[in-house]
Amino acid sequence: MTDPGLPPWLAAGIDHVWLPYTQMKTAPLPVPVVGTEGARILLADGRALIDGNASWWTAAHGYNHPHIRGAVIDQLQRMPHVMMGGLIHEPVCTLARRLAELLPGDLTRVFFAESGSVSVEVAMKMAIQYWINLGEVTPDAPHKTFLSFARAYHGDTFATMSLCDRDEGMHGAFRGALLPQAQLPLPVCETTKRQFTDFLEASHRTLAAVVLEPLAQGAGGMRFHDAETVRFIRAACDATGTLLIFDEIMTGFGRLGSMFAMEEAGVVPDIVTLSKALTGGTLPLSAAVASSKVAEAFLQDDPAAALMHGPTYMGNPLACAAANASLDLFAREPRLAQARAMEARFAERLAPARGLAGVVDVRAKGAIGVVEVEKLQDLAAMKARFIELGVLIRPFGDIIYLSPPLILAEEEIDRLCEAILTVAQEWSARGKLARV
Numbered sequence: 001m002t003d004p005g006l007p008p009w010l011a012a013g014i015d016h017v018w019l020p021y022t023q024m025k026t027a028p029l030p031v032p033v034v035g036t037e038g039a040r041i042l043l044a045d046g047r048a049l050i051d052g053n054a055s056w057w058t059a060a061h062g063y064n065h066p067h068i069r070g071a072v073i074d075q076l077q078r079m080p081h082v083m084m085g086g087l088i089h090e091p092v093c094t095l096a097r098r099l100a101e102l103l104p105g106d107l108t109r110v111f112f113a114e115s116g117s118v119s120v121e122v123a124m125k126m127a128i129q130y131w132i133n134l135g136e137v138t139p140d141a142p143h144k145t146f147l148s149f150a151r152a153y154h155g156d157t158f159a160t161m162s163l164c165d166r167d168e169g170m171h172g173a174f175r176g177a178l179l180p181q182a183q184l185p186l187p188v189c190e191t192t193k194r195q196f197t198d199f200l201e202a203s204h205r206t207l208a209a210v211v212l213e214p215l216a217q218g219a220g221g222m223r224f225h226d227a228e229t230v231r232f233i234r235a236a237c238d239a240t241g242t243l244l245i246f247d248e249i250m251t252g253f254g255r256l257g258s259m260f261a262m263e264e265a266g267v268v269p270d271i272v273t274l275s276k277a278l279t280g281g282t283l284p285l286s287a288a289v290a291s292s293k294v295a296e297a298f299l300q301d302d303p304a305a306a307l308m309h310g311p312t313y314m315g316n317p318l319a320c321a322a323a324n325a326s327l328d329l330f331a332r333e334p335r336l337a338q339a340r341a342m343e344a345r346f347a348e349r350l351a352p353a354r355g356l357a358g359v360v361d362v363r364a365k366g367a368i369g370v371v372e373v374e375k376l377q378d379l380a381a382m383k384a385r386f387i388e389l390g391v392l393i394r395p396f397g398d399i400i401y402l403s404p405p406l407i408l409a410e411e412e413i414d415r416l417c418e419a420i421l422t423v424a425q426e427w428s429a430r431g432k433l434a435r436v
């Protein structure tokens with residue numbers, strides 16, 4: 001994988017690095033990056049790309065925001081890390097309190113971890129043990145499995161893989177090794193609604209919880225559903241006494257134009273998971289936040305009723321300082337308005353793609369803009385073409401999409417949309433967006 005024009009560190013190291021979701025034999029070299037600033041990715045060859053991806057939707061305020069950087073540097077000088085076994089520190093305590101205040105309803109008890117997947121695993125453990133702690137587990141009511149939805153994505157670890165879309169998910173190699181779970185289409189029409197309520201009525205005693213990405217399914221293809229669907233799911237869970245987990249790892253912190261999707265939906269889950277933009281894209285951190293109802297099931301004299309989970313780097317002070325600084329920015333800068341304005345601009349600027357051969361849908365929600373096609377061909381060449389055009393855009397599955405930093409200027413938004421139109425036209429003209 002080496003070539004003489006590369007930075008020396010890349011040539012020396014690349015054959016020792018395992019890249020994510022990548023066939024290392026055939027993949028083109030990753031693009032060497034030497035810096036980031038605002039909404040720009042600075043490349044080793046001197047170019048600067050407008051970022052249409054926000055590093056997997058994390059960098060809500062852009063990169064190197066001085067307020068977050070200052071908070072992390074300050075924390076680094078005092079205490080980079082200390083375990084939470086028997087110890088506590090100000091950044092984690094403050095962040096837990098602020099999240100509890102910010103989240104709607106009584107989502108008030110925060111368990112921190114380092115990655116989104118692990119926070120979903122923790123939420124699953126909370127749900128399973130909730131039923132045990134209540135003394136409601138019997139042979140007829142095992143409360144051990146989960147119901148997730150088609151097109152879902154909840155992570156890459158073993159338990160979370162079992163919640164991802166069965167057919168479209170990217171974990172086919174592990175199919176036989178996964179926990180058996182239930183999966184249904186999202187209840188968006190009469191038939192699928194009946195399927196969902198019938199399933200809950202018949203099987204809610206087998207379930208620990210229902211798991212949903214509210215309003216927008218992310219890595220499963222940036223598909224949107226309406227608030228009514230989310231309310232329907234909550235009502236059906238309430239009617240059968242079923243726990244509901246929201247995975248807001250992607251939707252949380254402004255991506256859809258509200259701080260949390262649950263606010264727009266007007267529904268509160270029993271547990272919510274958060275990560276991605278929690279630290280504004282600076283340090284790894286995630287959280288599973290339980291409602292009082294769930295948390296109180298763990299408050300017993302019996303030590304066996306405690307939740308047995310504890311990541312080594314739990315509540316890392318640097319990450320918590322970054323998250324606290326990121327919340328300051330959400331409070332004092334117009335991030336949510338920026339995300340909402342982006343929705344209108346994406347819808348308008350991407351609309352011309354609608355007529356192209358192979359394009360099946362153009363849609364926008366908050367700071368997500370999507371051109372869905374029949375089939376993406378020559379994906380690697382398409383990614384390279386975007387870089388040639390001075391933008392970082394990472395199409396996957398059947399979508400070319402934008403989920404940029406929320407701070408983008410209008411002309412930057414337009415340049416991203418123009419790049420998508422240019423590339424979609426080129427690919428469409430060659431028949432490379434159509435099913436073969």
Ligand SMILES: *Cc1c(COP(=O)(O)O)cnc(C)c1O
Nearest residue numbers: 115116117153154155218249250
């Ligand atoms: C990214 C994501 C995850 C997994 O988070 P990681 O930090 O990659 O483990 C889980 N759920 C949703 C909805 C996500 O977008």
